[in-house]
Amino acid sequence: MAAVNPDLQSERDGATFDTNKLTFLLDGGEGMTERRREVEAEALADPEVTGGPHYHFMSRPEQYSDAVRKAVHYMKQAKTGKFDNPADAHWYRNTLWPNEMAPIGLHTTMFLPTLENNSSPEQKEKWAPLAKDFKIIGTYSQTEMGHGTNLKALETTATYEPELEQFILHSPTLSSIKWWPGGLGKTSNFAVVMASMIIKGKNYGMHPFIVQLRSLEDHTVITGIEVGDIGPKFGFNTIDNGYLKFDHVRIPRENLLMKNAVVEPDGTYVRIAKNEKAAYSTMIFVRAMIVLEVATRGLAQACTIAVRYSCVRRQSELVPGGPEPKVLDFQTQQYKLLPVLASCYAYWFSGLFIRMTYFQINYEIQQGNIDLLPELHAVSSGLKAFTSYGSMAGIEQCRLACGGHGFSQASGLPKIYTTMTAGCTYEGENSVLYLQMARYLMKSFLQAEKGETTTNSVAYLSKKNLDKCVLGATLSPDTIIAAYEHRAARLVRKAGLRVNALEAAGKPYHEAWNLTSVQFTKAAEAHCHYFVVLKFADTLEEMEDEAEIHNVLLQLFQLYACYGITNYAADFTEDGFMSQEQLDMVRLRVLDLMADIRPNAVALVDSFDYPDHILGSVLGRYDGNVYENLYKWAKDSPLNKTEVHDSYYKYLQPMITGKSNL
Ligand SMILES: CCCCCCCC/C=C\CCCC(=O)SCCNC(=O)CCNC(=O)[C@H](O)C(C)(C)COP(=O)(O)OP(=O)(O)OC[C@H]1O[C@@H](n2cnc3c(N)ncnc32)[C@H](O)[C@@H]1OP(=O)(O)O
């Protein structure tokens, strides 16, 4: 292994805490870190994982094909039973496809979970083992060309024919063609298809059906089905997001996944689920997972790259006539990166929280207790939107902080960005999800107005909030939380009162709602901001006797909170809650906190513990040997394979010399 760049080594030597211990906290315990490292080490030692062609030097068809090669490798490994622990499988996949979507990604994240959570016991027994053993490969096919958000408007029909006990799947219009599902175009041979179920002329709405798309013998497409890839995208180019069109395709009645609703042979429809949105359950699962697994991890990688690079990049002068400093020593560079790093930690703790909460509440739901479903839906929707947007903006900030080299694929940042930014759209477009949370906030506001107690994430709405901010220079977590509570409560209340006022002025509710929806998305964002601050504070409170780590996390918490206040200053001050003096103090504390955190910046990103292979970045290498490896990267570029490129003979030579050697 090459010697570590002394500029990076000096950062590590100067850290005030043990990075390993912080890694344990982030992973959820020392045992989890050890196991993750074992799985990653095994994967990294395998040439099928780390070998293969260079990602950035392949065409899109080559990228897809290589991703399928890796998928086969993964499936062979999985079939041995070595990934029976889902976390192991997850770590292995992250190492195999760093910041790429696997062609079988939807199989594991949505197809299998939908089979498991939406099937009757008999169906589960039939289909889940086939999917787990990769005897069938599936995707989740819901979105259509004309509708992704408005699920009630999906046009694909599943019409029941009692005589043959079959459903007939059909795509009646151009806009009804399924569009976007991952792995649909070329990889999957099965899909869970969401279609409007019609029995005796009555539309029962969206239901899940398991449908075979391709032959299990030779992968040819089943008669009546047209399926293909939708073409190159902004990112996600290793996965074949696809289109799917049905022409009166017949499937047996038993292919309706019947946990939540049953269709009897004679066509009698029996709803079983207590909540009519039961068919939306897989979306809640994925939204809850996106917070940590997509938004936070993407941002953590970008921070790792930009912070390390900012300590090996030297430029300009700090002291007149002095040596060129590390660019991270410029205050403006710290302002670009350290608040982003603080937000990454904040998202991380919210991500751990919502992941745990999802499993707890989902367990209750499976037992028939759906009381907490609205809370889970609202919080998972809001956090997905809040963190994916924050992460997208943060990754771009990291790229900008790397100057010119940030623009090169060698930095790894464009790939991280394009993969992550899709998370602002898929699984519910962010504004749409904020508005789902806003519905919950509106209901909670009305409850609070009636004097009822609101609970869980919205408990603060029925509490008496402080009229005056008590935030002082010590920045105690309680005073920070109170400030964020006040802001969220005020914005929710203001939006809620406006809906009421518009209604009182004669507007119908839907119009009053639309006229207030910008205010409400801001209120939902403020609510999420408060919630993320709260979860960060809870983590600090629950931490056990690691004083050095507590100190640095407290600084990050304070930076995250103060930076948020300065960015949304009007929200905190316009009603006289926070004074100008307090705001000025907060602004200065941001600068002080950056200076406090600066010596630990590299240790804080090292604690994310990303192997170089996953980062995929010349700038963010652990050893900091950036320049020699940038030079090597350029030399490996396919355009440099020959001294004179073919295009010279084809185009330039005839123009320059008037003759052609072709
Ligand atoms: C290990 C994991 C790693 C994770 C990484 C994964 C990476 C994967 C990469 C890509 C995958 C991408 C997959 C997809 O994108 S799949 C498609 C996803 N599509 C969507 O998300 C669609 C978004 N639209 C909706 O969800 C809905 O249409 C809607 C916007 C919520 C509105 O629905 P609808 O019109 O039916 O609703 P109504 O207005 O009639 O009613 C709203 C009431 O229903 C409640 N509601 C809504 N959704 C849910 C739900 N999921 N669960 C429970 N309740 C729900 C809502 O609260 C309203 O209730 P109220 O009481 O207020 O009336």
Ligand SMILES: Cc1cc2nc3c(=O)[nH]c(=O)nc-3n(C[C@H](O)[C@H](O)[C@H](O)COP(=O)(O)OP(=O)(O)OC[C@H]3O[C@@H](n4cnc5c(N)ncnc54)[C@H](O)[C@@H]3O)c2cc1C
């Ligand atoms: C990379 C990627 C992978 C995907 N994978 C899958 C998959 O595997 N399976 C699958 O089924 N789908 C998949 N999708 C589809 C995805 O779920 C949808 O694109 C997403 O839910 C957004 O829906 P839409 O495209 O209809 O956006 P639209 O709803 O058309 O959004 C366009 C604009 O309209 C606004 N808008 C729409 N409705 C409202 C409203 N009610 N109120 C206010 N504003 C509104 C939105 O905020 C947005 O600004 C994928 C998409 C992408 C980009």
